[in-house]
Amino acid sequence: MSAFTLHDLQCFDAVARSGGFQPAAEQLHRSHPAVHAAVTRLEQQTGLQLLDRSGYRVVLTPAGKSFHRKAQATLSELAALQVHAQQLAMGEEDELRVVIGDMCPQREVLATLAEFFRSRPGTRLHVQVEAVTGPAERLYDGDADLIVHGVDQSDPRIEWLPLSKIPFIPVVAPGFLRFAPSRAIKPAQLREYTQCVIRDTARHTQGKDYFMVEGAQQCSVPDQQMKKEIILQGLAWGHLPRFLVERELEEGSLLSIAGRYLPGSVEELVAARRSDRPHGPVAQELWEFLSSSKSQPAGRS
Secondary structure (H helix, E strand, O other), rough: OOOHHHHHHHHHHHHHHOOOOHHHHHHOOOOOHHHHHHHHHHHHHHHHOOEEEOOOOEEHHHHHHHHHHHHHHHHHHHHHHHHHHHHOOOOOOOOOEEEOOOOOHHHHHHHHHHHHOOOOOOOEEEEEOOOOOHHHHHOOOOOEEEEEEEOOOOOOOOOEEEEEEEEEEEOOOOOOOOOOOOOOOOHHHHHOOEEEOOOOOOOOOOOOOOOOOOOEEEEEOOOOHHHHHHHHHHOOOOOOHHHHHHHHHHHOOOEOOOOOOOOOEEEEEEEEEOOOOOHHHHHHHHHHHHHHHOOOOOOOO
16 A cells, blocks of 8 residues: 555545535635646555445545544644744744733733733733623634633634633612512513613624623623623612622622522633644743642632
8 A cells, every 4th residue: 555645645534524525625725626637546556445425425434434533533633733833933922912801800801911911021912801702702803812711612713721710690678679588580570670681792793692681771881890880789689600699698788689580600710822823932831821720719619
């Protein structure tokens, strides 16, 4: 068996994943004959029939399926090696862009970043605060090197590190409701009351609604601290991260109305970055720093 080339392996992988020579050619920006020739050559070199061409769509043979699994692992390792080579070729970054989301315990997160950057004077930290789907959008748009927020953990474009669990609870000020607060309150009972929500800072991504009561009047604010103040003043009700209202709940200046119908939620705070792009040496050091247990922000529950 003669050695086969990376080009032939990439063509075979594209055909296997797309189900045809033409879509594979379009994906690889090559001609149909070139892709067909590469796969035929690979079959000749391995002595295996990798594709069944008898139907309308080509399909993998049993040998082709087994070979493709190994080929994918090889191609994945090669892609990782290429990214690593790009990282090695990059010098220390002049700036790192970190976006902090609205559900972060800001003091703890900023203290963690300050601890890291104190020993990296050559790299300037640029911090930006975004809300709701804004942090993820900045990451996907290439406007952030790293975000600290919640993410879609199934998205293959990103990798993430768990930092802490953030419980969100619905709260009101005493006397805000015209009925006695209880754990049996239903969303429909709150429809006539103003609900305070965080303004999504995404510029073009479809926004998400969190805890919204349909039909209720809303007031929107840029951050959790302003939201807390509005609720404290009896101007609205809303969900807030527990770490932000622990003292007020103990003092009684805020009341939890969490219950069967308003359960709140527990969100996972993570550090996230793109997995499909190279990262410079300082960005990689920050990633490794955050992955160590001693550097994780407080608030894990």
